[in-house]
Amino acid sequence: MAGSKGVQGRQAEIMHAAAQLFNDRGFHETSMEDVAAAVGIKKPSLYHHVKSKAQIVGWIHDECVRTVLPPLMGYLEEDIPASEVLRRVAMDIFGLLDSHPGYLRVYFENHRDLDARSKTRITKKRDEYYDAVRRTLQRGNESGELVVENPNLAAMAFFGMCNWGYQWYQADGPESAAEVGEYVWSIYTAGVLAPGTSRLLDGAATAAAVQSA
Amino acid sequence: MAGSKGVQGRQAEIMHAAAQLFNDRGFHETSMEDVAAAVGIKKPSLYHHVKSKAQIVGWIHDECVRTVLPPLMGYLEEDIPASEVLRRVAMDIFGLLDSHPGYLRVYFENHRDLDARSKTRITKKRDEYYDAVRRTLQRGNESGELVVENPNLAAMAFFGMCNWGYQWYQADGPESAAEVGEYVWSIYTAGVLAPGTSRLLDGAATAAAVQSA
């Protein structure tokens, strides 16, 4: 149901314009008249293509999920290290920020503006995505590849690094999405501490373990 | 100006109730009548204590900045390793999530609902905070304590880990704010990769570097 091909044609155009506006001005500060104007028509005409404002939000959410969830499910079936899965996830998320500017802000900040049915559907998908990453971390820990004491918190930390991009990543910035994804992933896996510095340092004892060229 | 002591008394009560409501229902879905009801009065009475809805948002923003910026400025004047500064920043941010539930959501999602004057004031403070962390990373890199190729991206990754907490951290969750802050910091500094695994690994070659109790 809901068509696995996603929104197309004029509706896709509307979705795209709306995502830009919602991102730039905010969802509630953007009227349906603004959205209509952005695609060159008037409000009543817009309602010929769209059932409600909430429906547009639903499209945007679906587009986000459609873009990143199936790839992740594919990675899980390949026989690759957990860290490689994480790397691809990071790349996918920044790739989404790059190819769909504005979409992730709507996804993260306007979940409650979905109609009830879409909300449960999207929430389920969101949990699937979250769970897949958590299980990946758990698997990495069990195989000895990773050290993950708390897969739940570790997943949140990972998503934080990636998802926070919606607050600062600019598609026309100095770094490409792939570069950013790769860099963020490298910090998550290897940390920023210079090699040779003790892994188990507590705050007070840190002052001693400083220099190592 | 604006009083360095922050909002107090009845106004603080209003600010607190509003932050909760804005967090739970959303800013635009919360009417001034709702805020008034939350403190046990009617809307016209609320306007006896408050100039506008935007003013409440301003209070909440100021409260966030007031809570975390001065401490960070203090850390910079102490002679401690960069990683220790980062650790304290992480603790401060999760501490804020703990002591001021809802505030950070308003801070991150309702910046544009500030009046023009507050917006410039808060933006400046936000940039100060960001810059302090970036400079800390740079200093850590120069001293050899850290390996930070891109301080700007590294700062964003760090803030991502911490700030994203507003999306998931619950004050009544299983882990305390201090535990979460410490854990997130440990991932950021040391990474999740098991020690012994090559730092410069590409995805395919990782599978070999596995066990180490």
Added chain:
DNA sequence: ACGGACCGACCGACCGGTCGGATCGCTGAC
């Protein structure tokens, strides 16, 4: 009597959404 806290009633603006009708491009019968 004075000021701080409070409230019922109200206003203007805006916004999501609707209605009835106009226009346009295509199809097919003749």
Added chain:
DNA sequence: GTCAGCGATCCGACCGGTCGGTCGGTCCGT
């Protein structure tokens, strides 16, 4: 060739409702 018919697209005008904010006045402690 042309023209009736039709569905898709478009729009001016309008509605119901909500919300931020105001006004005039009451109540109460001092």
